[in-house]
Amino acid sequence: MPINLEKERLEILKRYRKLLRTAKPFLKDDDAKQIKKAFLISAEAHKEMRRKSGEPYIYHPLAVAQICVEEIGLGTTSIISALLHDVVEDTDTTLADIEKDFGPKIASIIDGLTKISGTFEYGTSQQAENFRKMLLTLSDDIRVILIKLADRLHNMRTLSSMAKEKQLKIASETIYLYAPLAHRLGLNAIKTELEDLGLKYTEPEAFKEIANKLTENKRNRESFVDHFIRPIKKSLDELHLNYTIKGRPKSIYSIYNKIKSSNTPFDKIYDLFAVRVVIDVPLEREKADCWEVYSIVTDHYRPNPSRLKDWVSTPKSNGYESLHTTVMSLPYGNDKEGRWVEVQIRTKRMDEIAEKGVAAHFKYKGTDTRTSQAFESWLSQVREALETNDKSQSAVELVDDIKNSLYHEEVFVFTPKGKLVVLQVGSTALDFAFEIHSEVGAKCIGAKVGGKLVPLSHKLSNGDQIEILTSSKQKPSEDWLRIVTTTKAKARIKDFIKEENKSHVIKGRDMIEHRLKILGYPSLTLEITNQLRAYYNAKDANDLFYRFGKGYVAIEQLKHWKSDKEMHERKQAEKAIQVPIVDNKSFTKEMKRVQHDRKDADILLIGEDMDKVDYTLAKCCNPISGDDVFGFVTINEGIKIHRTNCPNSPELLSRHGDRVIKAQWASQIAMSFVVDLVIRGIDRVGLVNDVTRVISDELKVNITALNIGVKDGLFEGRISLMIQDTDHLVALVGELERVAGVIEVAREE
Structure with missing residues (x-):
């Protein structure tokens, strides 16, 4: 179809004018002139470029700028x-x-x-390096990350035009890194959309199933919400409060997680939606009026005392303020019982901060010191962790540390003088000590919680008052890294032990170099270092040298590495591809060389290409024929085949997208695969016999392992079976679900 350039030009102008109209309320001086200049430079620079969808590339920067203004609330600098x-x-x-x-x-x-x-050291992650670079700008200007989130959101909204493996990589990276980042910056609407879009491409069947079911019961849900909020509205009207109240379904991603984590089918999840009451009141009346609305809600419906969350008195560290309660509704329609409903109560200001996060926070800065202090406290912690990081910590480690601090609930504790300290859930007494001061953490020998002596590893609970005990003889050890949770504590402990470790690292390197010469290797090259790292499962070169220097690995072990290496090289020599495969580019190049007559030479055909390239099925997810899969180039163990929904796939795809290769099952594959099934149900006499009879006698499937336990009349069993493909598995699961007493059969993740 020919491109209509005039129609495209008019569409570009239309989108540009919409951007200016949205931004108009806060433009001043020559802002519009500067925005126009930026638009013209961008349009000229990208004039020959098109997106994968075929659209002019300029649509993308215009869309990102529109998201920055309309959905995040940023200004002129961010638009440009x-x-x-x-x-x-x-x-x-x-x-x-x-x-x-x-x-x-x-x-x-x-x-x-x-x-x-540029090029990256083999074994490092280009994605992690880029993420590190972006995070380091946090200490200078948080707008970098907000614009990056807008960029990622538009890319996710237009992901359908990309190739499947690109979709998988970008969606996994989004769930693994960008959605948690949006959460931590308080961008709730963007976080939710990123998670849902990520799930759409990583688990398309699950996404479609939940979306369809939400659509199917939409009318019933709306009718239930109308019935539920009617008495609340009547009471609020009598108070003459300016308010809005509405029900909204929970996100597809959060429903998916609930189904997965609690093994609960969709039909049995009752808190599929929340009711939100937003009141428009002056700042000084916010707290009192939120509690008054809470009182009205609980006058009509009985609350669950354990599900009250008060983030109005103590905001979350990303500035989030709201009052959450879960109440039991009255029976309605076909429901013979009431159901739990979450009710969120907040003000208009709180709602804007909850949806637009950090940008709204800065808008209200100075008007509310509680939100301001909580947010600045978190921001300073992140800056501190980033600023203390140096090149001795790999980008992957830094990203892991930051990621771990992004998605977490919080625990509120107090110093002996009553000062509030906010830490992530799971924090220990040692985390608290480092939060007070680095030296206090380094000298910590224990703590008192409520006057009672507790160890360093004691996990803190809301309301704990903690006194830290120190000793001048104490010093941090590596074991402490397993005790602490917070990024700040980890960074500080690593700093303290770094100096002590240097001597062991130097010693270990010298030992390895000396022994390698004896074994016939003239020098310790980067390639040999990477091979040793993979062989001994060391996270980086320094970790490898340290283990030898400290004596954790005996230097005599190198002879085993040499013999295993030589065996691997002999095995590799028998393959058609003898050049080392280090990433997807080298794989594609070599496959095209040996498979020049095949159109899809860049795809690894499982079952056919075994004689050409070294690959194995990953043990972490046990893929079988018919599963959606991808190949991952390991440092020293050839290519591993993983399921796309493998528990490790988000991490692999996010960190090392350049080492992910396309893989699919050969059409006529004749292999048997081990599959682990979990079977749950109600115990009865002869149940185990019936299950094994169906598997072995009726379906002629070989059982390789069987373990069934019974407790309080319920049974749970794990069975390992030899299966041919996913169709065979579906048939088997269907037969097992028909056995009397069996409630659920699931493939173990």
Whole structure:
């Protein structure tokens, strides 16, 4: 179909004018002129470029700028940066050109948004390095991350035009890193959409099933909500409060997680939606009026005392404020019993902060010290963790540490003088000590909680009052890293033990070099270091040297590595591909060389290509024929085949997308696979006999392991079976579900 350039030009102008209209309320001086200049530079720079969908590339920066204004609430600097965010990466325009036209602030933001180019040490992660670079700008300008989230949101909204393996990589990275980041910055609406879109591409069948069921029961749900809120509205009207009240379904992603974590089918999940009451009241009346609304709700419906969350008195560290309660409704319609309903009570200001997060927080900065203090406290913790990080910690480690601090609930504790300290759930007395001061943490020998002596590993609970006990003879050890949870404590402990470890690292390296010469290797090359790292499962080179220097690994062990290496090389020599496969590019190149007559030579055919390339099925997810899979290039164990819904796949796809290769099952594959099934149900005499009879006698399936336990009349069994493919598995599960007493049969993840 021919491209209508005039129609596209008019569409570009229409989108640009919409952007200006949305931004108009806060534009001042020559803001509009600067935005126009940025738009024209971006349009010119991208004029020959098109997206995978075939649309003009300029649609993307315009959409990112629109999200920044409309959905996050950012201003002129962010609009200009969003319009120009891909210019340096994709065209000849330089950062110096940007600085000359728009000043150092915008140049700095665009630098933070520009991916690192060049080659990376084998075994490192380009994605992690780029994420590290972006996070490090947090200490200078948080807008870098907000624009990046807008960029990611638009990419996820338009992901359908990308190839399947790209969809999988981008969606996994989004769930693993960007959704938690949006959560931590208080961008609830964006976090929810990123999670749902991520699930749409990583688990399409589950996403479709939940979405369809939500659509099917939409009318019943709306009718129930109308009935539920009617008495609450009547009482609120009598108080003459200015309010809005509505029911909203929980996100598909959160429903999916609940189904998965609690093994509860969709039909048995009752808290599929929440009712939100938003009141418009002056700042000084917020707290009192929220509690008054709570009183009205609980006058009509009985609350669950254990499900009251008061983030009005103590906001979350990302600035989130709201009062949550879960109440029991009255029976309605076909329901013979009441059901639990979550009710959220907040003010208009709180609602804007909950939806737009950090940008709304800055809008209200100065008007509410509680929100301001909570948010600044979290921001300073992240900055501190980033600033203490150096190149001795790999980008992957840094990303892991930051990620772990993104998605967590919080625990509120107190110092002996009554000062409130907010930590993540799971924090220990040692985390608390490091939160007070690095030196207090380093010298900590124990703590008192409520006057009672507790160890360093004691997990803190809401309301605990903690006194830290110290000793000048105490010093941090590596074991402490297993005790602490917070990023700050981990960073500080690593700093303290780094100096002590240096001597062991140097000693270990010297020992390895000396022994390698005896074994016939003239020097310790980068390739040999990476092979040793993989062989001994060390997280980096320093960790490898440290283990030898400390004596955790005997130097004599190197002879085993040498013999295993030589065996692997002999095995590899028998393959058609003899060049080492280190990433998807080298795999594609070599496969095309040996498979030049095959159109899909960049795809690994499982079952056919065993004679050409070294691959094995990953033990963490036990893929079988028919599963959606991908290949992952390991450092020293060839290619591993993983299921796309493997528990490890988000991490692998997020960190090491360049080492992910396309893989599919050969059409005529004749293999048997081990599958682990979990069977649950109500115990009865002869049940186990019936289950094994169906498997062995009726379906002729070989059982390799069987373990069944019974407790309080319920049984749970784990059975390992030899299966041919997913169709065979579906048939088997169907037969087992028909056995009397069996309630649930599931493939173990």
